[in-house]
Amino acid sequence: MAKKKKHHDEHIDESWLIPYADMLTLLLALFIVLFAMSEIDSQKFKAMASAFKNEFKGGTGIMEEPMTVPTPQSNPVPLVQPDAMSKKEKERMQKAKQELEALEQLEKKINSFIQANNLKASLQTQLTENGLLITIMDNALFDSGSATIKEGSKGIGTKLSELLVTNPPRDIVIAGHTDNVPISTAQFQSNWELSAIRAINFMRILILNPDLKQENLSASGYGEFRPKADNSSPEGRAKNRRVEVLILPNYSLSDN
DSSP: OOOOOOOOOOOOOOTHHHHHHHHHHHHHHHHHHHHHEEEEEOOHHHHHHHHHHHHTTOOGGGGOOOOOOOOOOOOOOOOOOHHHHHHHHHHHHHHHHHHHHHHHHHHHHHHHHHOOOOOOOTTEEEETTTEEEEEEEEGTTBBBTTTOOOOOHHHHHHOOOOOOOOOOOOEEEEEEOOOOOOOOOSSOOSHHHHHHHHHHHHHHHHHSSTTOOOEEEEEOOOOOOSSSSOTHHHHHHHSSSSSEEOOOOOGGGOOO
């Protein structure tokens, strides 16, 4: 009697699935890392997820599941509250406005003095971003080539010293300027010395007023190096020979 042949079930070799699954896992991990390092919007992400799903059909649809993408950590920066910032801004602008108004009032007083004493040709005022500038032509104070204030001109300094007393006090800078005509005497070797001594001597008149705090005053000389006009004409040179008194604001006027 013939023996029956044993039937052996055929088994499909599925060992290739293991490296294939590993490859998919690695690809997925790589994609997540790349995604975390890039900037991408939600629409692009959905499109890419759909493309991966179609490519790897038969998977679990992991790309459609919500996932948390790591975001780079940074040191937290303390933020200024908008209300607090706005309040600071308003306070600064208010102080700048008050400072501007105070200097405008001071300019009016000085202009009244100029007009009352017929000094328009010798004194001018100008309100600038740097403060209130008073310009005094040199012939109103000095003889040519001299730094000694003329006896009849000392009253200009005396009256200005009274007007310059403010509350709160403000810093005052006196600057001497000359034309470009060289000078070389026993007293002044150059225009530097002439301009500086003129500024100092005018400052000495101002500080005779005990109500004007000396620590708020300073003097400097610029020689011929900061001209207001062209030195090629007598009129231009006359404009350049001057003493300037700058009253500095306590708050920046540019914030106004």
